[in-house]
Amino acid sequence: MESSTSTMSPGSSKDKSLATNSAPNLSAMFESATGARLTASIPLIWKIKKFFNIGSEKSHKMAVSEVKEYAMNIVKEKKQKLEQLGEKESLDDDLLSSGFLTWYFWLLSQHPEVQSNVVKEIKEHSEEPAYEEVKDLVYIHASLCECMRLYPPVPLDTKEALNDDVLPGGMVVKKGMRVSYFPYAMGRLESLWGSDWAEFKPERWLQKEENSKSWRFVQRDSYHYPVFQAGPRICLGKEMAFLQMKRVVAGVLRWCQRLNEKLWNQSIIFPT
Numbered sequence: 011m012e013s014s015t016s017t018m019s020p021g022s023s024k025d026k027s028l029a030t031n032s033a034p035n036l037s038a039m040f041e042s043a044t045g046a047r048l049t050a051s052i053p054l055i056w057k058i059k060k061f062f063n064i065g066s067e068k069s070h071k072m073a074v075s076e077v078k079e080y081a082m083n084i085v086k087e088k089k090q091k092l093e094q095l096g097e098k099e100s101l102d103d104d105l106l107s108s109g110f111l112t113w114y115f116w117l118l119s120q121h122p123e124v125q126s127n128v129v130k131e132i133k134e135h136s137e138e139p140a141y142e143e144v145k146d147l148v149y150i151h152a153s154l155c156e157c158m159r160l161y162p163p164v165p166l167d168t169k170e171a172l173n174d175d176v177l178p179g180g181m182v183v184k185k186g187m188r189v190s191y192f193p194y195a196m197g198r199l200e201s202l203w204g205s206d207w208a209e210f211k212p213e214r215w216l217q218k219e220e221n222s223k224s225w226r227f228v229q230r231d232s233y234h235y236p237v238f239q240a241g242p243r244i245c246l247g248k249e250m251a252f253l254q255m256k257r258v259v260a261g262v263l264r265w266c267q268r269l270n271e272k273l274w275n276q277s278i279i280f281p282t
């Protein structure tokens with residue numbers, strides 16, 4: 011994403027088309043849009059502030075509408091481009107995968123050894139890998155899973171009980187109660203991932219085949235890794251998401267590699 015030194019405070023009337031070309035204050039607005047509710051411990055307080063549109067709820071509302079407008083401009087622009095090309099495509103779920111890829115490329119920039127394994131795997135496959143070939147990109151698959159463990163695109167999810175119920179662990183849930191699960195915290199639990207839970211290690215998802223010495227992906231229980239939810243309401247687009255993400259990763263890194271070879275004739279350099 012291109013960055014800019016220009017500023018646009020929430021609610022400013024600066025040229026709205028700017029939003030599609032640059033990301034002024036976006037991270038600050040995003041932080042404000044997501045942070046307030048996650049850290050609010052007493053719902054009654056933010057509900058009152060929301061009702062009167064005051065304090066943190068007022069700035070929260072402005073930040074949400076700025077982020078929404080920024081995202082909608084990108085979606086609108088992309089839809090227009092697709093229409094011009096005569097293509098029809100849904101973009102809604104793509105936003106989850108594309109937002110997450112920012113974390114992925116950042117993590118690659120911090121871990122050159124993972125980056126070179128990813129590039130090596132890309133080079134071993136054709137430029138436009140077909141479906142079967144994309145499935146073969148096991149190291150990239152593992153690195154994506156590892157990145158989503160640390161930075162899940164849906165970090166917190168809440169459900170409301172339609173009726174009285176009892177959870178498998180014995181906890182009683184009354185009708186109307188809200189129950190949350192927290193993939194962000196679960197991905198960082200030592201009891202689930204070991205003492206090296208803080209490390210970005212795609213290898214924890216891989217096993218070396220005895221004979222061929224190639225990598226094999228080891229699936230984790232989705233109740234331990236509920237990044238796509240688990241059970242009957244698991245994400246229906248999971249496979250599609252991996253397919254898209256792997257193709258984007260391969261495309262972007264090939265492009266960077268070519269660019270770097272042309273400019274400096276050396277391996278990929280990411281800005282840090």
Ligand code: HEM
Binds near residue numbers: 106110237
């Ligand atoms: C990295 C990308 C993605 C992640 C992390 C993700 C995660 C999730 C999660 C956590 C849920 C459960 C939401 C809830 O019940 O509250 C969900 C549901 C769903 N997702 Fe995804 N998703 C991703 C991409 C996609 C894509 C690309 C598609 C479509 C092609 C898709 C289609 C769906 C559908 C249809 C459901 C509803 C399933 C149901 O309720 O039975 N997702 N996803």
